[in-house]
Amino acid sequence: MVNTKVDLLGITLDNPIIPASGTFGYGYEFAELYDINCLGTFSFKGTTREPRFGNPTPRIAECTAGMINAVGLQNPGVEKVISEELPKLKKVFSKPVMANVSGFSVEDYAYTCALLDREEQVGWLEVNVSCPNVHGGGMSFGTDPNAAAEVTRAVKAVTKKPVIVKLSPNVTDIVSIARACEDAGADGISLINTLLGMRIDLKTGRPVIANTMGGFSGPAIFPVALRMVYQVSKALSIPVVGMGGVASAEEVIEMMMAGAVAVEIGAANLVDPFASKKIVEALPAAMEKYGIQKLEDIIGKAH
């Protein structure tokens, strides 16, 4: 019997498989399909202080080996998430859940995290710093080490839960951003969020996505994600959660060898609703194939 358990900031996961934010809703669409307790945990839909409708449609464009989304953080707002989504989730999921938080100002992040800090089922706060900073000329928090550090400090001040800062890959030096977050007190880092991309409709000559650009994800981004996980985990001493294009147990193993302590699965859940479950089930055989007894032993093996 192989051992798939991993530790994520003091909480033991039965396996390292974590459906990624925005691709798993608040869990119950999938709970209708299978028992989601088979997962390590999952990261729920990016939640903001106020309710958001998001962007106009079309929000989705297909690409070779991936997709672009410009959902625009549609969510019911943190108050409704706490009063409606979490009680529903509790009925179908008995493990700690990862709360994914977005904001448009440092105060937004702190406000939302302070409320989620009181929720028993929230095991970790995953702070998505890929959003535009309305007070910073609209530049994303995640592209500026100082802004990312400021968000990290503000969130750490309002919670006792482990804080994982989720980084954007749309930067020239991912390590310097990650290090700024570590220095500001982040307990962990997760990466990567989507790569900025676009498509044009040849018939109209107009962008496919109403918002012109959107986030590119799926199998095509795996090598970029793997490289960034490798760089960041090598440079930092806090744990790194890896994601980007993962769709198989083999890729989970590869991400972990690059330095990830756990692995999130994003777009794969959308094209195959059973993808995360299938990866959980395929993991032991893949481990045996590569002579891995204990999954934790391979973390950062490539360093």
Place this chain on the structure above:
Amino acid sequence: MKQELLTVIENAPLTDAVYRMRLSGCAGENRPGQFVNIRLEGFYLRRPISVCDFENGVLTIIYKAVGRGTDAMTRVAPGEKLDVLTGLGNGYDLSAAGEAPLLVGGGVGVPPLYYLAKELIKRGKAVSAVLGFNAASEIFYEDEFRALGASVAVTTVDGSRGIKGFVTDALPESATYLYACGPLPMLKALTKACPVSGELSLEERMGCGFGACMGCSIMTKSGAKRVCKDGPVFGKEELPW
């Protein structure tokens, strides 16, 4: 929703660009107005297509080759298996039909209305159907609707067959309820032209097709709704136009 591996038993053209595909081995439930989401070799996202008929585990769909994916679909050979998510979306509310429902379809909006007509006629309803096409060469399923026992009017934009003009030029004097599917301009024109209450089926680009990604959300009078899960069928009065 169910994920199923279905066997293609037929895939043949009805017109130049419109094809009918039949798939066997479907164990799930598929109601009129629901759709399926089909995985195609070499394409990352699935293709959503309405259920045109469903009987004894055989699923019928009618699709138009409009892009690379649907074009590739035309080359799928009988005997091949496809990974299909079945039973998606809410479907039409048959209980609202009244005695003489009106079904209005435009182009590849016609297929879901066939299954609906069949089920309504089974329930003893007097179904009128208005089927709109661009030209005579693009017409399909006119005879099939008649064979069900529906009273059928066909319109063509160029007048090459039936009534010249749009579906709104061929609406019957009276009806108890409206069910429609077709291009957005048609649905908007119908909403204005047809005084009775009813339901419209919408299209949107989809990431997942089962409610997980928020890729297909539209704003309705009762808030944000996902076309794939809360729709694709929406009450006529619920839409903001």
